[in-house]
Amino acid sequence: MAEEKKRTRRANGESAIYLGKDGRWHARVPMGYKDDGSPYRRHLTRPTRKELVDEVRRLEKQRDEGSARQPGKPWTVAKWLEHWVENIAKPVVSENTYAGYEVAVRVHLVPGIGRHRIDRLEPEHLESLYRRMQSAGSKAGTAHQTHRTARTALGEAVRRGHAAKNAAALAKPPRMEEDETEVEPYSVDEVQSLLLEVNKRRNSARWMLALALGLRQGETLGLRWPDVDLDNEYLKLRRNRLRPKYEHGCGEAAPCGRKAGYCPARVQVRRETKNTKSRAGRRAVPLPGPLVVMLRSHREAQARERAAAGNLWAESEYVFTKPLGGPLSPNTDYHDWKRLLEDAGVRNGRLHDARHTAGTVLMLLGVPDRVIDQIMGWEPGGAARMRARYLHVTDPMLKEAARKIERAIWGAPENLAVDKDQDNEP
Secondary structure (H helix, E strand, C coil): CHHHHCCCCCCCCCCCEECCCCCEEEEEEEEEEEECCCCEEEEEEECCCCHHHHHHHHHHHHHHHHCCCCCCCCEEHHHHHHHHHHHHCCCCCCCHHHHHHHHHHEEEEEEEEHHCHHHHCHHHHHHHHHHHHHHHCHHHHHHHHHHHHHHHHHHHHCCCCCCCCHHHHHCCCCCCHHHHCCCCCCCCHHHHHHHHHCCCCCCEEEEEHHHHHHCHHHHHCCCCCEEEEECCCEEEEEEEEEECEEECCCCCCCCCCCCCCCCCCCCCCCCCCCCCCCCCEEEEECCCCHHHHHHHHHHHHHHHHHHHHHHCCCCCCCCCECCCCEEHHHHHHHHHHHHHHEEEEEEEECCHHHHHHHHHHHHHCCCEEEEEEEHHCCCCCHHHHHHHHHHCCCCHHHHHHHHHHHHHHHHHHHHHHHHHHHCCCC
8 A cells, every 4th residue: 555655757748646645546637738838737536546547548538639628717608609609700701600600699509508618518408408499489490500500619619629529419409390391482373473563663673583593682682783794695693792780870978779770870880792602603694585675674774763863873883772772781672572472462482482483493494403503503512402402393293294104104195095985895
C-alpha cells in the first residue's frame, strides 16, 4: 500500500494516478493547453483504482479524438446558440438562412432547452421539446426546422470541443407526413381561369412566369430588364429578391411606438437582392411566344407609368415594380396572389403551388427530364429528388396510362367490340 501511495515522475503527456490521503484514488489527465499557453489538466477522483483507470482511459480517448470538453466554464445551450447564430452562422450564410436560424434559436431552442449545459444535453431533451412544440400548436415542419438548426449549431460545438456528442444528431424529430398534405397542382382549366383574370391586372406577366415557367417568387421579383432578351425569346435568372428588413429610425428620444416595419422613419437594413448561390439557379429560361407578347406589352405600360409619375418615379431596372417604381415587396406580392385566386374563382393555394403546376405541365407535355431540370433550376445531384417532390401524377395522366395498357393488352376498342359479339353468338 505504501508503494501505491507514492507518486512517481511520469513522462510529459502521461496521466498521473495516485491514492490520496482521503482514501480515494485521484488522477491528473493532461488535456492540452489553455488560451494563455499554460498546461491544462483534468482532475478525476473515484473510490477504486479500477474505476479511475477506466475513466482516465475514456477521457484520454476523447482527448486524442478531439471531442473532449475544452478548459474554462462550460457553455450553456442558450449561450452557445446565441453565440453561434450571431458570430459563426451569420457571417457565412444567406440572409434568409440566418433569419430561419435566428427564429428557431430565439423562439424555440433557447426557451425550451437553453438552461442545460451543452456538454450534458441529451437527445431526450430535444425530443421532449419537439413534443411540447406540437402540443402548443406548432406544425411538424416547424419542429423539423428547429431540429435542423440545433443539429447544425451543436455539430459546430462538437467540432470545437465544447461537447463530446451532438445530441440533435441522435434525437428523432417528428414524422413530417403527419403534418404534410399532398400538393395538388392547378389544372389546365384553373390556369386558363387565372389567365383570364391576369390579363385585367397590372404586372400580368408576373403571374404567368410563375404558372408557365415555375419561377420562384424571389427570382421573379429580382428580375431586371437587362436579363430579359425578348428578341431571342429567353431570360436569364441571376439574383433573388430578399424580404425587406427594417430598423427604427425615429430615435430613442421620440419613439414612434410601432413595429420597426411601420416606423415612419424606418431604415432598410437588408439588401434588396442577392446573387443566386447555386450554378443550377443561374440559368437561361426560354420564353413561350405569348409570354414574349405579354412582356413587350408590360414594358410599354411601365414606360407610360414612368412618364405619368415624372419626378415621383423611383428609377430602377426591375421588370416588376410598384406603381411609382421601385421593387415589389414579397409580402405585397403574396397578398396580390391571394386576391387573384379569389377574383378568378380558383381554389385557394400557396404561391409556390404555381411552381408545382409548371413542373407538372412540363412533365405532361413530355419535356425531357434534363430540360425540366434546366427550366426549374434544379442541381444535377438532387434533380431526381426534386422531380419526385414537384412533378405530380394527375388523374388525366393516370387515365391515359390505363388507356395505353388497354390498347397494349386487349387491342383497339373496335377489336374488343368484335370479341364481345363473338362471345354472344350461339
